[in-house]
Amino acid sequence: DPKIIQKPKYLVAVTGSEKILICEQYLGHNAMYWYRQSAKKPLEFMFSYSYQKLMDNQTASSRFQPQSSKKNHLDLQITALKPDDSATYFCASSQDDWGREQYFGPGTRLTVL
Amino acid sequence: GEKVEQHESTLSVREGDSAVINCTYTDTASSYFPWYKQEAGKSLHFVIDIRSNVDRKQSQRLTVLLDKKAKRFSLHITATQPEDSAIYFCAGASGGNYKPTFGKGTSLVVHP
Numbered sequence: 001d002p003k004i005i006q007k008p009k010y011l012v013a014v015t016g017s018e019k020i021l022i023c024e025q026y027l028g029h030n031a032m033y034w035y036r037q038s039a040k041k042p043l044e045f046m047f048s049y050s051y052q053k054l055m056d057n058q059t060a061s062s063r064f065q066p067q068s069s070k071k072n073h074l075d076l077q078i079t080a081l082k083p084d085d086s087a088t089y090f091c092a093s094s095q096d097d098w099g100r101e102q103y104f105g106p107g108t109r110l111t112v113l
Numbered sequence: 114g115e116k117v118e119q120h121e122s123t124l125s126v127r128e129g130d131s132a133v134i135n136c137t138y139t140d141t142a143s144s145y146f147p148w149y150k151q152e153a154g155k156s157l158h159f160v161i162d163i164r165s166n167v168d169r170k171q172s173q174r175l176t177v178l179l180d181k182k183a184k185r186f187s188l189h190i191t192a193t194q195p196e197d198s199a200i201y202f203c204a205g206a207s208g209g210n211y212k213p214t215f216g217k218g219t220s221l222v223v224h225p
């Protein structure tokens with residue numbers, strides 16, 4: 001059974017629209033993260049959460065908003081989508097908020113037209 | 114902020130040989146250095162990590178060396194196998210909250 005679920009696997013959106021990327025982990029971890037991978041930036045840390053609290057935000061734009069309704073959920077809301085937002089978004093988790101041995105989800109591939 | 118450079122963009126070795134991937138970092142406050150592996154079309158998988166209180170860590174065929182003076186760390190893979198073929202990412206993070214900076218990745222190809 002997959003331990004980290006990301007939905008959807010593929011997502012196509014139009015410029016200016018809003019989308020929510022879903023992430024759930026069933027590893028009993030206390031910390032969760034979002035990363036982005038694109039041709040321009042191979043791997044980029046975005047957010048970290050620990051016990052549902054935002055620990056770090058490396059994303060300059062307020063268009064990206066993480067949402068944690070439960071300890072094992074960390075969704076990512078993206079508003080006013082731009083073609084530059086096209087990337088694969090990975091959710092990850094670790095036992096604590098020091099990032100050790102992070103487990104990554106399968107990713108959501110977002111294409112903005 | 115921290116910058117992590119991965120010096121080899123591609124590395125090609127024969128099965129059974131050793132492979133070495135080198136990274137350098139700029140922030141002297143960095144104290145945690147993980148490595149991740151990404152096979153073609155797949156997600157990332159944690160490989161090994163090292164903290165700044167040691168200069169060497171080994172896990173089976175993998176060894177990470179850390180030279181704090183030179184701000185350099187490296188991943189050594191011995192007895193390479195075709196299944197080691199993947200992109201390897203190094204990263205550096207400072208103490209306190211975890212905000213890693215990644216290198217651009219090294220594509221390792223192990224030829225049978």
